[in-house]
Amino acid sequence: xxxxxxxxxxxxxxxxxxxxxxxxxxxxxxxxxxxxxxxxxxxxxxxxxxxxxxxxxxxxxxxxxxxxxxxxxxxxxxxxxxxxxxxxxxxxxxxxxxxxxxxxxxxxxxxxxxxxxxxxxxxxxxxxxxxxx
Amino acid sequence: xxxxxxxxxxxxxxxxxxxxxxxxxxxxxxxxxxxxxxxxxxxxxxxxxxxxxxxxxxxxxxxxxxxxxxxxxxxxxxxxxxx
Numbered sequence: 045x046x047x048x049x050x051x052x053x054x055x056x057x058x059x060x061x062x063x064x065x066x067x068x069x070x071x072x073x074x075x076x077x078x079x080x081x082x083x084x085x086x087x088x089x090x091x092x093x094x095x096x097x098x099x100x101x102x103x104x105x106x107x108x109x110x111x112x113x114x115x116x117x118x119x120x121x122x123x124x125x126x127x128x129x130x131x132x133x134x135x136x137x138x139x140x141x142x143x144x145x146x147x148x149x150x151x152x153x154x155x156x157x158x159x160x161x162x163x164x165x166x167x168x169x170x171x172x173x174x175x176x177x
Numbered sequence: 178x179x180x181x182x183x184x185x186x187x188x189x190x191x192x193x194x195x196x197x198x199x200x201x202x203x204x205x206x207x208x209x210x211x212x213x214x215x216x217x218x219x220x221x222x223x224x225x226x227x228x229x230x231x232x233x234x235x236x237x238x239x240x241x242x243x244x245x246x247x248x249x250x251x252x253x254x255x256x257x258x259x260x
Contacts, residue, residue: 085260102185104182104230104254106233110233145260168259169258169259169260171235172259172260173230173254174257175184175255175256175257175259176258177185
């Protein structure tokens, strides 16, 4: 890897296979960054008093990707020192305790990446066209 | 003409996931919804939970004027619950 080419990148993926924390965090690692912050959303075993065995996610994929990219743009405006952003969301069936979404953000110091990750997940839940079937 | 994509409950009620519809070039978002309901009357029951998107931007059902181009994508989405 050419270190001078460490251009900030957004990695957005919607996939039906199991998500990997290693894979997502490795995407954002950078020699210029001392912090990588991670959020993992996992399927809980209860929802509104009912037992849950798995959740099934569906998406309007083209718009979901463009909305997630908008979130990345917003993040870079609010926290200009953020380096790389990765958002992976799983579609289809997600059994309990498995990850439905993983968000990773890198920045030189920890405050920005921590705040950016929180912003990403909160905004994703409010605005990205993905739903539980 | 526009492409209409139906998701989740709207796909079940309409009986299909995707079709081309002819609609006026300039309509309010509410009028566009009503054109779609004319073709699939069963969709009327979900009106209060529907999320509408035109050209991949959210649109509220109301007086917002839309200027549509041939091939524009209209999507009928359920309330979102991702993450």
